[in-house]
Amino acid sequence: MRRCLALLFSFAGTLFCAGFEAGVARVKITPETSIWMSGYAARTHPSEGVLHDLWAKALAIKDAKGNRVVIVTTDVIGIPRPLAELIAGRLQKGYGLDRASLVLNSSHTHSGPVLRANLEQMYNLDSGQMERVRQYSARFVDAVVNAAGAALGKLEPVDLAYSEGRAEFAINRREPTANGYKIGVNPGGPQDLSVPVLRITGKDRKLRAVLFGYGCHNTTLGANIYQISGDYAGFAQIEFERAHPGATAMFLMLCGGDQNPNPRGTVEHAERYGKALAGEAARVAGGEMKSLRGPLRTAFQIVEPRFAPHTRETFESRLNDANATRAKTARAMLNAYDEGRPVRRIPYPVQAIRFGKDLTLVTLGGEVVVDYALRTKREFGAAKEPVIVAGYSNDVMCYIPSLRVLKEGGYEADESMIYYGQPGPFDENIEEVIFGGVRSVMKRVGRK
Numbered sequence: 001m002r003r004c005l006a007l008l009f010s011f012a013g014t015l016f017c018a019g020f021e022a023g024v025a026r027v028k029i030t031p032e033t034s035i036w037m038s039g040y041a042a043r044t045h046p047s048e049g050v051l052h053d054l055w056a057k058a059l060a061i062k063d064a065k066g067n068r069v070v071i072v073t074t075d076v077i078g079i080p081r082p083l084a085e086l087i088a089g090r091l092q093k094g095y096g097l098d099r100a101s102l103v104l105n106s107s108h109t110h111s112g113p114v115l116r117a118n119l120e121q122m123y124n125l126d127s128g129q130m131e132r133v134r135q136y137s138a139r140f141v142d143a144v145v146n147a148a149g150a151a152l153g154k155l156e157p158v159d160l161a162y163s164e165g166r167a168e169f170a171i172n173r174r175e176p177t178a179n180g181y182k183i184g185v186n187p188g189g190p191q192d193l194s195v196p197v198l199r200i201t202g203k204d205r206k207l208r209a210v211l212f213g214y215g216c217h218n219t220t221l222g223a224n225i226y227q228i229s230g231d232y233a234g235f236a237q238i239e240f241e242r243a244h245p246g247a248t249a250m251f252l253m254l255c256g257g258d259q260n261p262n263p264r265g266t267v268e269h270a271e272r273y274g275k276a277l278a279g280e281a282a283r284v285a286g287g288e289m290k291s292l293r294g295p296l297r298t299a300f301q302i303v304e305p306r307f308a309p310h311t312r313e314t315f316e317s318r319l320n321d322a323n324a325t326r327a328k329t330a331r332a333m334l335n336a337y338d339e340g341r342p343v344r345r346i347p348y349p350v351q352a353i354r355f356g357k358d359l360t361l362v363t364l365g366g367e368v369v370v371d372y373a374l375r376t377k378r379e380f381g382a383a384k385e386p387v388i389v390a391g392y393s394n395d396v397m398c399y400i401p402s403l404r405v406l407k408e409g410g411y412e413a414d415e416s417m418i419y420y421g422q423p424g425p426f427d428e429n430i431e432e433v434i435f436g437g438v439r440s441v442m443k444r445v446g447r448k
Helices: 002-007 081-095 127-152 231-243 267-285 312-316 324-338 371-379 403-408 415-420 430-444
Strands: 020-028 055-063 068-074 102-106 156-166 170-172 174-177 180-183 194-202 207-214 248-253 259-261 296-303 348-355 359-364 387-390
Touching: 020 127, 020 207, 055 127, 055 248, 055 296, 068 127, 068 248, 068 296, 081 102, 081 127, 102 248, 102 359, 156 267, 174 403, 194 267, 207 231, 207 267, 231 248, 231 267, 248 387, 259 267, 296 430, 312 324, 324 415, 348 430, 359 430, 371 387, 371 430, 403 430
Parallel strands: 068 102, 207 248, 359 387
Antiparallel strands: 020 055, 020 156, 055 068, 156 194, 170 259, 174 180, 194 207, 296 348, 348 359
């Protein structure tokens, strides 16, 4: 496989198109000690060893007019808003990077460490474990800032090129049953199996980096696995870099909120999917691609979807629930009522980055279901100018269902909300509120 990957690249005849500069950097974010792992409530103890290292990787891009963008990919479950704001503030202060020009994306591996304030309702951590999470979260912020700063300091002339491939191992996981929707296998459910690939080539025509994405949960490995890893996305980056020494592989998580690897459950599955994804990214990057042009345009906006109506009585009735997490979340919601600030809305980040008239990256917060990617591509004519739609970006506050999923119910629509400490399902206007934000940022980057 490695030899095949390497043979795909031949840039000797590639026309170098000046106009962009780019820099790439990475910082290791593997926990230094055993730590509680995020993603599964069923785990009963902290991590035991490491399958492979975790990374924060940064790609900095600058156009001929001096406009800059930094895309950061991370092998963690999700970067919560307080940490994202801290990172963005430090990069603005230290490097003059405005918020609209920074993407913070998480692979959503379920085999990485807990980050402070993300999914904390899911775990019963003692004071020692909480202190480890706090210390790790502080080091994580430093690592992301350092990676982004280092990438900005390595800018050199490059060619940016784009194309798409396809990988087949994801499947819609919302299985309809007589008792409603459960997490299972739904071959007839909506999917987006595309693999967008951005290739960064130096003036010497050597590969500097590839940024590739996929919309599928990093849940190949289950709660019985206690070794730290990036799941299939981690294995994909390792495989690509192994075949191309000196190149950096970056994984961008797309709209995989309702998509799972299939089948799954073993390290061998994760390695197999990683090799398949790396192979497809290499095939695309080694073939004909479209060179991107400037200028870079960016836009960032916070919209505020509403939760479904609730009262104190909604949560008082749950205080003695057999599900300890449901009861814990109910107590937190009642505390918010007591303080005069019941949780009615949530800040939600929407972002667009456009490369000339050649490509647009849309980023959305939370665990976004695939309907958002399909609708965005449909509404903005992705066949004429490609659109990448990445979820898990700039904040991961809960699942983000479409109206269809919300009405169908199930884990992504409602049951998961207690683990994120949210009051309950969203109001039925959630999809339109978010798409109002999408249309706004797209208009600001000139995409109508």
